[in-house]
Amino acid sequence: MxxxxxxxxxxxxxxxxxxxxxxxxxxxxxxxxxxxxxxxxxDPAARRLAERRNRIYGVFTYEAVFPTETADFYHPFLVGIEECAEETGCDLLLFTSAKVERGERRRIFSSESRIRLADGCVLLGRTIDREDLSRLLSEGIPFVSVGRRDDAGGPVPYVGADYPSAVRALVERAAALGHRRMAYVGAGEGAESYADRLRGFTEAVAATGGEGLRPAGAQDADRLFGSGASVVFAEEPADGVAVAEAARARGLDVPGDLSVVALGAPTRPVPTDIDFAGFRIPRREMGRRAVELLTQVLERGGTPQELLACELVEGSTLAPLRGRR
Amino acid sequence: MxxxxxxxxxxxxxxxxxxxxxxxxxxxxxxxxxxxxxxxxxDPAARRLAERRNRIYGVFTYEAVFPTETADFYHPFLVGIEECAEETGCDLLLFTSAKVERGERRRIFSSESRIRLADGCVLLGRTIDREDLSRLLSEGIPFVSVGRRDDAGGPVPYVGADYPSAVRALVERAAALGHRRMAYVGAGEGAESYADRLRGFTEAVAATGGEGLRPAGAQDADRLFGSGASVVFAEEPADGVAVAEAARARGLDVPGDLSVVALGAPTRPVPTDIDFAGFRIPRREMGRRAVELLTQVLERGGTPQELLACELVEGSTLAPLRGRR
DNA sequence: GCCACCTGATAATGCGCATTAGTGCGGTCA
DNA sequence: TGACCGCACTAATGCGCATTATCAGGTGGC
Known part of the structure; x- marks a missing residue:
């Protein structure tokens, strides 16, 4: 023409x-x-073929991206991801096709994985299969994980929340309020985020000269209340609710008789109106940063690893040690 | 090898x-x-090039897909879309790159639209530019709109909510409760969904032998309450809240003195705890169906147009006409 | 000995683009 | 006059795949 x-x-x-x-x-x-x-x-497909680049970033989640259950937890990450993608001029590809056999999780590498259609991808999820991770690494597929991940045959690029620092700050605050015997309720393993919280707790308690206790869990209320702990660090808000309820059932006042600190954010709606002391996970910022880092990886390579600070939440469940002040 | x-x-x-x-x-x-x-x-890109198909469906929204404001309204559609895409074995491409000049809406056809990367796409939004629509049609890009759309240089494929029937059913219910003078509050235009509601109202009122009134809006409370209407059909929940508040401000009891029916669903959070009579928009089902129809269009062509029934919501704001029963 | 026919695999082509190595042309300079 | 150069543009190639036409080798019939 x-x-x-x-x-x-x-x-x-x-x-x-x-x-x-x-x-x-x-x-x-x-x-x-x-x-x-x-x-x-x-035609973008032809372009991609010739140019070897797409301006499409993949977003992989093991669960549905628009879930109904854990919506409140994942949503902020996605808001951040989308914001940054928009600014960067990229489209987002949701790997919804990763076939799910009834009841099974999605897999990054299914028989017909389309992950390579994207320039790179962002991984989202509480835990991520080590197999998947190491294969991503060995195949040289650019990606950034939202959430710290342990090595998987090599260092994993991620942007995580700085749980150890956040927990440490909370332990120090508790110590400053006179608490010495502190309990951690939760598995402390299974996901890097849990391990990080427990590690932060353990190190901080040691540093402040306190005494760290590990009752079996919120269920084992007898051991918990028999331990003499004056403050409980709950791995998750759900644990915090369980502890608070168990305490009240025994006529204990929170935080009058027992302080409770809830770590993390509710991964599924917890029916409570307790204003827990704890911290805020910078989810939106993590999402944004993940996309920024992915862009950086695509341009310059490397294995960025970043931890973003959590903002402490005052709350109303952490009080001075009973009898003090 | x-x-x-x-x-x-x-x-x-x-x-x-x-x-x-x-x-x-x-x-x-x-x-x-x-x-x-x-x-x-x-390589999916090369495949697309040779095969002319991708198993990637685009999702276009004028606003962010993961919004913070209108999240509650759009979320159900997306849940349905994702569900069905997963079953169909397709990936979803979010057109986040559609450049947004500060404060402007996204455009389907921007200078570097990637819409053609997808096999087809699903359109989401209260209103959609006629220009965009007719261009989609003239370029033969397969798509399905969530929400009925008027012709735009040709029939538009859509899956919508059957507002006329829903509104008619509500009018009939009101008539059965003795109401005769009924008012419709809202523009009744601007979006197909509004026009459909007003049309359903007008036709149903005529059919039941009632009297339809059109005060200017909820703001014009004088005209509304002077009209002698015993039941108000509010185009949107927000309008319903406005009407109910205005009524209470005048000492009128809802629904004792005035019944209020709220049409549609809140597009942004409305701070109210009123349990309005009205109907439920089958948003999730609409999302699912849109993907199904898109698949059908891709395979067999055609211009499907479907309306899904809305489920009536009893609520507590529609009562028998005062002095009756 | 020749052709017809079937099987199993391959060379060749094109999808729509980005990229590279030219090509033709008019002008400059020695 | 011819070598040389810059300009504005084009022919040709390849990206990784799907598809089609073709081919080599074997088998059976007469």
Whole structure:
């Protein structure tokens, strides 16, 4: 239509006028005019094939991206991811096709994985299969995990929340309020985030000269209350609720008789109106940062690992040690 | 690695053993073995190029897909869309790259639209630009709109909510309760959904022999209450709240003195605990159905147009006409 | 010995683009 | 006059796959 070759259109379209190749202003204008009239758009698939890049970032989650159950927990991450993708000019590809046999989890590498359609991808989830991780690494697929991950045959690029520091700060606050015997309720393992919290707890208790206790769990209320702990660090808000309820059932006042600190954020709605002391996971910021880091990896490579600070939440469940003050 | 040609691999990979082409079991097994060992996966982009299909469905929204404001309204649609995409074995592409100049809406056809990367797409939004719609039609891009849309240079494929029927049922219910003078509050235009509600109202009122009133809006409380209407149909829950508040401000009891029916669902959080009579928009089902219809369009073409029934909500704001019963 | 026929696999082609190595042309300089 | 150069543009190639036409080798019939 413009009387020029496909090459010329390509050059005009991509503004590649710098590298030795020149297009006369008249020709350029003629081409642009036709493009405007027809609304021509280069086929992204072909582009990808030739250019080896897509401007499409994949988002992988083991659960549905738009869940109904854990919506409140994952949503903020996705808000951040989308925000940053929009700014970066990228589209997001949700791997919804990862076949799910009844009741099974999605898999990153299914028989017909489409992960390579994206330039790279962002991983989201409480835990991520080590197999999947190490395969991502060995195949050299660019990715960034939201949430710290242990090595999986090599260092994993991630942006996580700095749980150890957050927990440490809370332990120090408790110590400053006179608490010495502190209990940690929760598995302290299974996911990096849990391990990090427990580690932060253990180290901080040691540093402040306190005494760290590990009752079996919130269920084992007898051991918990028999331990003499004056403050309980609950691995998750759900644990915190369980502890608080058990305490009240025994006529103990929270925080009058027992302080409770809830770590993390509710991964599923917890029916409570307790204003726990704890911290806020910077989920939105983590999502944003993950996309930024992915972009950086794509451009310059590397294995970025970042921890974002959590903001402490005062709450009303952490009080001075009974009898003090 | 298997000592065969690229063609053979392709044939094995796609199981195309029916159409005259044959692969011996030994060769096939040898190829599959290598595929298993290496974890080879066909490049989706190249596949798309050659096959002209992707198994990627685009999702276009004018606002962010993961919004914070209107989250509650759009979320159910997306849940349905994702569910069905997962069952269909498709991935979802979120057009987050549609450049947004500060404060402007996204555009389907931006300078570098990637819409054609997807096999087709689902459109979401209260209103959709007629320009965009007619261009989708004229360019023959397969799509399905969530929500009924008027013709835009041709019939638009959609799956919508059957507002006219729902509103009619509510009007009939009101009529059965003795109401005759009924008012509709809202613009009744601007979006197809509003027009449909007003139309359902007008027709149903005429059919039941009642009297339909159109005060200017909830703001114009004087006209509304002076009209003698015993029941108000509010175009949106927000309008319903406004009406109910205005009524209470005048000492009128809802529904004792005035019944209020709220149509649709809150598009943004409305701070109220009123249990309005009205109906439930089958949002999740609409999302699911949109994906199903898109699949159908891709396979067999056509322009499906469907309306899904809304479930009536009893609520507590629609009572028998004062002085009756 | 020749042709017809079937089987199993491959060479060749094209999808729509980006990229590179030219190509033709008019002008410069020695 | 011819070598040389910059300019504006194009022909050709390849990206990784699906598809189609073709081919080599074997079998059977007459």
């Amino acid at each position: 413009a009387g020029v070759s496909q090459t010329t259109v390509s050059l005009v379209l991509n503004g590649r006028a710098e590298g030795g190749v020149r297009i006369s202003p008249e020709t350029r204008e003629r081409v642009l005019q036709v493009i405007r009239e027809t609304g021509y758009v280069a | 298997a000592g065969v040609s690229q063609t053979t691999v392709s044939l094995v990979l796609n199981g195309r053993a029916e159409g005259g082409v044959r692969i011996s079991p030994e060769t096939r097994e040898r190829v599959l073995q290598v595929i298993r060992e290496t974890g080879y996966v066909a």
